[in-house]
Structures are given as structure tokens and as C-alpha cells.
Amino acid sequence: MTTETSTLDLERSDKGDFFYPETHLHDAGVGLTEKTIHYISDIKEDPDWVRAFRLNALKTFLSKPMPTHWASRDLEAIVFDNIRYYLSAGTQPKRNWEDVPDDVKRTFERLGIPEQERKFLAGVEAQFDSEAVYSNIKKAVGEQGVIFVGSTDGLKEHPEIFRKWFGKVIPTGDNKFSALNSAVFSGGSFIYVPPGVKVKHPLQAYFRINAENFGQFERTLIIVDEGAELTYMEGCTAPKFNTATLHSAVVELVALKGAKIQYITVQNWSANVFNLVTKRALAHEEAEVKWIDCNIGSRLTMKYPGVVLKGRKARGEVLSIALAGNGQHQDTGAKMVHAADETTSNIISKSISIGEGRATYRGLVHIPKHLKNCRNNTECDALLINSTSRTDTYPAITVRGTGNSVQHEASVSQVSAEQIFYMQQRGLTEAQAMSLSVNGFVNDLVRQFPMEYSVELKRLIELEMEGSVG
Amino acid sequence: MTKELAIHNLRVEIAEQEIVRGLSLTVPLGEVHAVMGPNGSGKSTLAKVLAGHPDYKVTSGQVLMDGENILDLAPDERARKGLFLAFQYPSEIPGVTIANFLRAAVAARMPEGEELEATDYYAQLYQKMDLLEMDRSFTSRAVNEGFSGGEKKRNEILQLAMLQSKYAVLDETDSGLDIDALKVVANGVNSLRGPELGVLLITHYQRLLDYIVPDRVHVMVQGRIVRSGDKDLALELEEKGYDWVRDDLPEPALV
Numbered sequence A: 001m002t003t004e005t006s007t008l009d010l011e012r013s014d015k016g017d018f019f020y021p022e023t024h025l026h027d028a029g030v031g032l033t034e035k036t037i038h039y040i041s042d043i044k045e046d047p048d049w050v051r052a053f054r055l056n057a058l059k060t061f062l063s064k065p066m067p068t069h070w071a072s073r074d075l076e077a078i079v080f081d082n083i084r085y086y087l088s089a090g091t092q093p094k095r096n097w098e099d100v101p102d103d104v105k106r107t108f109e110r111l112g113i114p115e116q117e118r119k120f121l122a123g124v125e126a127q128f129d130s131e132a133v134y135s136n137i138k139k140a141v142g143e144q145g146v147i148f149v150g151s152t153d154g155l156k157e158h159p160e161i162f163r164k165w166f167g168k169v170i171p172t173g174d175n176k177f178s179a180l181n182s183a184v185f186s187g188g189s190f191i192y193v194p195p196g197v198k199v200k201h202p203l204q205a206y207f208r209i210n211a212e213n214f215g216q217f218e219r220t221l222i223i224v225d226e227g228a229e230l231t232y233m234e235g236c237t238a239p240k241f242n243t244a245t246l247h248s249a250v251v252e253l254v255a256l257k258g259a260k261i262q263y264i265t266v267q268n269w270s271a272n273v274f275n276l277v278t279k280r281a282l283a284h285e286e287a288e289v290k291w292i293d294c295n296i297g298s299r300l301t302m303k304y305p306g307v308v309l310k311g312r313k314a315r316g317e318v319l320s321i322a323l324a325g326n327g328q329h330q331d332t333g334a335k336m337v338h339a340a341d342e343t344t345s346n347i348i349s350k351s352i353s354i355g356e357g358r359a360t361y362r363g364l365v366h367i368p369k370h371l372k373n374c375r376n377n378t379e380c381d382a383l384l385i386n387s388t389s390r391t392d393t394y395p396a397i398t399v400r401g402t403g404n405s406v407q408h409e410a411s412v413s414q415v416s417a418e419q420i421f422y423m424q425q426r427g428l429t430e431a432q433a434m435s436l437s438v439n440g441f442v443n444d445l446v447r448q449f450p451m452e453y454s455v456e457l458k459r460l461i462e463l464e465m466e467g468s469v470g
Numbered sequence B: 001m002t003k004e005l006a007i008h009n010l011r012v013e014i015a016e017q018e019i020v021r022g023l024s025l026t027v028p029l030g031e032v033h034a035v036m037g038p039n040g041s042g043k044s045t046l047a048k049v050l051a052g053h054p055d056y057k058v059t060s061g062q063v064l065m066d067g068e069n070i071l072d073l074a075p076d077e078r079a080r081k082g083l084f085l086a087f088q089y090p091s092e093i094p095g096v097t098i099a100n101f102l103r104a105a106v107a108a109r110m111p112e113g114e115e116l117e118a119t120d121y122y123a124q125l126y127q128k129m130d131l132l133e134m135d136r137s138f139t140s141r142a143v144n145e146g147f148s149g150g151e152k153k154r155n156e157i158l159q160l161a162m163l164q165s166k167y168a169v170l171d172e173t174d175s176g177l178d179i180d181a182l183k184v185v186a187n188g189v190n191s192l193r194g195p196e197l198g199v200l201l202i203t204h205y206q207r208l209l210d211y212i213v214p215d216r217v218h219v220m221v222q223g224r225i226v227r228s229g230d231k232d233l234a235l236e237l238e239e240k241g242y243d244w245v246r247d248d249l250p251e252p253a254l255v
Helices: A034-044 A048-063 A073-077 A102-110 A115-120 A139-143 A151-157 A159-165 A176-184 A417-425 A430-446 A451-468 B043-051 B075-080 B098-107 B118-131 B136-140 B149-163 B179-192 B207-211 B232-240 B242-248
Strands: A123-128 A131-137 A147-150 A189-193 A203-208 A219-224 A229-237 A245-247 A250-255 A260-269 A273-283 A288-297 A300-303 A306-309 A315-324 A329-338 A344-353 A358-367 A375-384 A390-399 A405-414 B004-014 B017-028 B032-036 B057-065 B083-086 B093-097 B167-171 B198-203 B216-221 B224-229
Touching: A034 A048, A034 A176, A048 A176, A073 A273, A123 A147, A131 A139, A147 A151, A151 A159, A151 A189, A151 A219, A159 A219, A176 A250, A176 A273, A189 A203, A189 A229, A219 A229, A219 A260, A250 A260, A250 A288, A260 A273, A260 A451, A273 A288, A273 A315, A288 A300, A288 A329, A288 A451, A306 A315, A306 A344, A315 A329, A315 A358, A315 A430, A315 A451, A329 A344, A329 A375, A344 A358, A344 A390, A344 A430, A358 A375, A358 A405, A375 A390, A375 A430, A390 A405, A417 A430, A417 B075, A417 B093, A430 A451, A430 B093, A430 B098, B004 B043, B004 B198, B017 B032, B017 B043, B017 B057, B017 B198, B017 B224, B032 B232, B043 B057, B043 B075, B043 B083, B043 B167, B043 B198, B075 B083, B083 B149, B093 B098, B098 B118, B098 B136, B098 B149, B118 B136, B118 B149, B149 B179, B179 B207, B198 B207, B216 B232, B216 B242, B224 B232, B232 B242
Parallel strands: A123 A203, A189 A219, A203 A229, A219 A250, A229 A260, A245 A273, A250 A273, A260 A288, A273 A300, A273 A306, A288 A315, A300 A329, A306 A329, A315 A344, A329 A358, A344 A375, A358 A390, A375 A405, B032 B198, B032 B216, B083 B167, B167 B198
Antiparallel strands: A123 A131, A147 A189, B004 B017, B004 B057, B216 B224
């Protein structure tokens, strides 16, 4: 029975698939030249150092080849000259939901924001195309000295913290897409949590692409000071357009001594989005960074959240779930760079491939010779739904020296026809049976997520499985 | 409308080989019928075909559940109409707890727009578990994963109890059970017996019928019912062996 559903048409019926007409005041037009950079810098009233940073990044971007010697050749389908790099309505982000323009408000209300803010969040930022349209932090959290603003406000209002760390975790030249983001970045969050402050409820950002042929390049920088704690969640959607849309974010996290950061992403991009994101954290002594990364949708996602374990006893973790629908490619994984003694890292990756979907795990674990008592554990499990589904695993593990240990486990399983028949005999439809199997497969990971996100993820998996059967 | 599960002249093949060859059998609601037969007689094929397993091809005949032909229905539609199959080899569903699995199955039977109340559900679940002498921690385990033979069969009976099916086909429910487990499972089935349940008990051995006493016994050989009688037929069969009915049997018509 699983083989009979091999030609799948993944019509997405998500709540994210709708859009309203554009009303942008600022539009950088298509293509990317120095003129585009100046246009963006002028509108954003960038300080000189930012303009120079952007221009330098543009040169780096242009000089770097596409990474197709190791990555998918599908990247060649991106036509940089056809993309619009900046779109905004030209207004400041609103602190009050009532002040958000009606068309934008309608969009986010359909997506369930700010309902969730009222329910369980400490603060929300909502980005519509290039700029934040709404940004709010609960008063009590603000009074603790927590800063939560858009990146544009962050670099202007808090340059002393911003400049110290910006571009330090992920340098411009890290890869072609981090260079692109550095050239045209707009939006994203800037967060600072002062020493010892434990932010009880999560802060959330919501990224929405509403325009066709558009590139979204948000830039997020989060600094959690000594002994402080933060959970940050982001959600992403885009409507279904006929032409490719590009999302290329850079996210830098800094966890100072003893700090804890949990960064959670649930993205549900439409099937024409190229999602090429660089995410990395710097963990100082005894700090803990955990990336929880759920990748659903997109045409091609390339994303390998990383932690540089810079201080003694630092700990890094990546828990990742990827769902590759028919015709989609999820190329995801993790990077753990051990750079101090007694550092530990843990990577658990679960992927599901449906129809002709392809899930790739790509991981890098590096423990150099001079370090002692470092440990890494890597587990990758792949679930194939159809006989045409594909999964690959490329673990690159370098461990030198004595007294360091790594453990790597990988498994591939397939949903069996007998299992589906068994569940159908209990009254579940084929789609319900599939989605239960998939949810069971990811269950031990999802249990570690905040409740609201595990419910949302379960629902997204159900939607995806409904579309993929019969 | 007669309340019964009626199989008329059923013929079934797999890989172009005929396994069930013109089988007829009727289980009225409220009765327990046993089908006994030697290995390879087609008993398990019959069970899977009733449930709608996609590997088997029905070439002729009818299966009527309370007068409705169910052969054109998908497996899940048959299930929701009240047909239950206790599997000989139940599948594992990693990561899905028994509680969640059963909840999804119960919810699938609710009318559209109605939601299953968690408290009602658990009250019902625990009541059935007490009936089957099952420990409550059982439901937080993943379905059949790492279960012993006895645990798997008990889990099947728990599902039967929870899903309030009208007709239950129990496929070799006694296989792989020691005598204590067999008694527990038999007690479970006996406690569900009543005017609202028809049972088709498929078994190789008479042993199970000491604990679940059937209203009727049918002997299946080479894809057909060759003899029917009351519970004493099982004892007679036990004594004389299957060769006794086989010797009696006219050569099956070659198709």
C-alpha cells in the first residue's frame, strides 16, 4: 500500500497559504548591485560602519562560488538578478497591536498571532517581508533589563553591545549566503539578557514572506549574559507563489559564562522557498546552548545549526526534525566544534521523507588533539514513507587525542504496509495511520519541546500526511 | 435485517493461488463460533480477507455484515462499522503509546464535530483494564513494542473491549500463550460475550475452547468448511485428528 502512493501531489492546505496585495512604499527593485546596498542603507539610515560592512559583504558574496561541489545543484535555480532584496511599508514597528496596519494585522491574525502572545509569551516580534511591523515585550520582562528589539533598532540604540558581537560568531565570509545576508540584512531580532536574569516565558519572532520574487534576509543576534537564561522561538511561513522565493537568515547566539539558551524554530515554508540559513552559537564556560529545529516545507533547505564550545564544560545540543515532502529536499544537520576541555555535545536528528522527498543529514563534529574529556553523541534516524523516498547521511567526525569520546548511531526505517493495515483495522484512515506513525517516530524528541510547539508540530505533520496519501 | 456476519461462497486467491475455495459460514450476533483446521487450511487468510487486507484478491462471494456487503469497503471503513480483527501477529508502532493509539481509534468513531472527552476516555479505558486485570502502566508503553506474546494478545483484547465492535475475528489468539496467559485472555473474551457481540474464533487447537466454550464449531479444510456442529465436535476432532474429517472429504473440485 505504501508503494501505491508513490506519485504524490503535495497540495498544501495550510493556514499559511494565502496573501494580501502588496502595499510597499520602499522597494529596492530586482537585482543586487552596490546601488541596492545604498538604497537599503539610505532607507534604514544605517550608521557608516554598517554601510561599509554591507558593501564589503557584497564583494565577498560576489567573489564566492555557489557551494555546488558539495551541495545540491538545485541551488543553481536561484536567479539572484530576479530577486527583490528589500520591501517595506516604511513605518516603524508598532508597540501596540491596534496600530499595526490592517492588511498586515489580518495576515498575522490568520496565523494565530498575537493570540499566542496573550497566552504564553513574554514578547513578540512580527516581521512582514523586510521589516518588523510589531514588536512588544511584556513590561515585567523589560523592567528586568531585557532588551528585545529589531536588529535595526538594536544596532542604533545599543551599539556598545551590538557591535561587540555582530558578525563575530558567523563572519561575513563563512559561506556565500552568510555574505549575502551580511550585505542586505534587514529585520530579525536583537536580544540582550543581563547577568542572572532568567526569562521565564519564551520570546517569539514570527517571520512572514508575503511578496513574490522576494528575498527575506533577517539577522538575529542574541546575547545572554553570565548565568542568565532565555528561550526564543521563531516561526516562519510564506504563501505559495509560482516563482522562487529566497529566505537567507543569519542567526548568532552568544551564551556567556553559565548562560543557557534554547532556540526553537518551527518553519513551514511553501514549496517554492529556498531556505538557506546559517545559525551558530558561541558557548562560553559552563554555558548551554540547545537548538531545536523543525524543518517542514520549502523547496530546498540547507541549515546546520552549530555550537562553538569555547569555554570549559560548555554544552551544545541540536535536536532536529525534518519532513521532506514530495519534491522537497531537506539538507539539514548540525555542527559541533569543541574548543575547550570537558565540553560535551549531543545531536539527535530525525528525518521523514515522503514521496520523492529527500532528507539529508550533514553533520560536523570536531574535537582537536589537545583537548581532554570531550564527548559527542550523534544519532540520526530516517523514516521513509514511500519506496521512492530518499535519505542520505554525511557525518564528518574528527576526533583526535586520547580521553575524548564520540558515539554515532544511524538508522533507516520504513513504514510497513502491515503496520498501516493494523492501524486501519482499528478504524484509522490511511492518512491518520501514516501521521500517527510519523508522530510516533518523532515522539521522543517532540516530548522535549514546549507544549505549544509540540501541539503545533503534530498538527503540521497531520496536514502534511493528509496531503500525501491517496 | 438479520444481525449476523454472513459469508457466502467466498473465494480468495493470492499470487494466483486459490486459498479460500467457496467458503460459507454465518455468525449470528451474540454467538461464539469457532473455526478449527489444520495448518494451511486457509484460516488466517479468511481472517485477513474479512478485515480487507490488500494483498488478497476476492474472486467471488459475499461477506455481509448485518445485511451490508462489506467487501468493497476499505479496511478502516469495515472497522468503523464494527468489525474487529485480533491479529495473530500484531504490528509494533514505535513511539505511539497504547493510550494514544486507542484514543485515536475511539475518536475515529465519533460523529463529525464531536470531540472525545479525555476524562470519559480514561475512565472507560481503566474500567476495561481492570476487567482484563491489566496494570495501568501498560497504556504508557508503545503499542506492541518489546511485548511478550501474552502482552500482545492481551493488548488485542483490550482494544476489542474499547472499540465496542459488533463482530470480532480472533485469529489464533491462543498461539504463543502459556496456560496462565491463555486463561487471562479467555476470561477477557468471556467477559465481553453477550447479545451485542458475535465472535469468530480461529484456532488450531481445541485447548482454547476449554476456556471459551463456543456455540458452534466449524472445521475448515482446504479452504472450505467441511463440517459443522456443537462444541462436542471440537472434542471429537481432538480425539480423532484432522485426518478423520479429511478422509471423509470428497475431492475438492478443481477450478
